[in-house]
Amino acid sequence: QQQVKQSPQSLIVQKGGISIINCAYENTAFDYFPWYQQFPGKGPALLIAIRPDVSEKKEGRFTISFNKSAKQFSLHIMDSQPGDSATYFCAASPGNTGKLIFGQGTTLQVKP
Amino acid sequence: KAGVTQTPRYLIKTRGQQVTLSCSPISGHRSVSWYQQTPGQGLQFLFEYFSETQRNKGNFPGRFSGRQFSNSRSEMNVSTLELGDSALYLCASSLLTRKETQYFGPGTRLLVL
Numbered sequence: 601q602q603q604v605k606q607s608p609q610s611l612i613v614q615k616g617g618i619s620i621i622n623c624a625y626e627n628t629a630f631d632y633f634p635w636y637q638q639f640p641g642k643g644p645a646l647l648i649a650i651r652p653d654v655s656e657k658k659e660g661r662f663t664i665s666f667n668k669s670a671k672q673f674s675l676h677i678m679d680s681q682p683g684d685s686a687t688y689f690c691a692a693s694p695g696n697t698g699k700l701i702f703g704q705g706t707t708l709q710v711k712p
Numbered sequence: 713k714a715g716v717t718q719t720p721r722y723l724i725k726t727r728g729q730q731v732t733l734s735c736s737p738i739s740g741h742r743s744v745s746w747y748q749q750t751p752g753q754g755l756q757f758l759f760e761y762f763s764e765t766q767r768n769k770g771n772f773p774g775r776f777s778g779r780q781f782s783n784s785r786s787e788m789n790v791s792t793l794e795l796g797d798s799a800l801y802l803c804a805s806s807l808l809t810r811k812e813t814q815y816f817g818p819g820t821r822l823l824v825l
Contacts, residue, residue, distance in 0.1 A: 695812075697812060698745035698812070700745070700757060705754055
């Protein structure tokens with residue numbers, strides 16, 4: 601019940617295309633769903649986050665879509681750029697705690 | 713505002729030794745969490761501290777321990793190192809009222825030989 605499943609494991613997209621990464625969870629106690637971006641040699645950086653009371657949140661080229669009934673959420677990267685090439689992690693948190701349960705990560709490569 | 717800092721950045725140890733890693737949170741952040749990152753297991757939660765007290769613990773053996781000081785700085789210790797402890801250890805900090813919104817440091821890369 602503590603798992604967060606992420607797919608795909610890797611993704612190759614052409615510059616200007618849309619990158620889509622999906623996550624699913626089981627624990628209905630999760631109420632905070634962030635996405636992190638990690639470059640080699642760096643720690644994960646918070647990209648965007650959503651709570652289950654909204655179905656979509658957009659920040660620039662990044663959008664989270666959230667489906668509470670299906671217990672799924674996804675990250676869309678519009679107009680993908682080579683600089684977006686990184687590993688992306690979805691995560692979930694059960695309430696106001698410092699405990700994040702992470703998905704396995706998706707390595708995104710954006711080809712010029 | 714300075715980010716989360718972790719020291720040292722790299723460590724090489726041998727099996728059976730112990731190691732202490734340090735984390736300084738963002739100024740004003742009172743909650744600190746630790747994670748282990750490996751290629752096989754991904755990012756796994758170790759423990760969370762705030763107000764010098766451990767509030768949550770992940771599924772790691774007792775060889776992994778931590779503490780937090782009154783200035784919110786935190787240390788984690790791994791005793792009797794095993795080869796499988798080789799990993800990137802990440803520290804994250806957050807505000808006391810928004811503990812789930814965490815900001816990560818660059819990590820300490822530990823290699824156990």
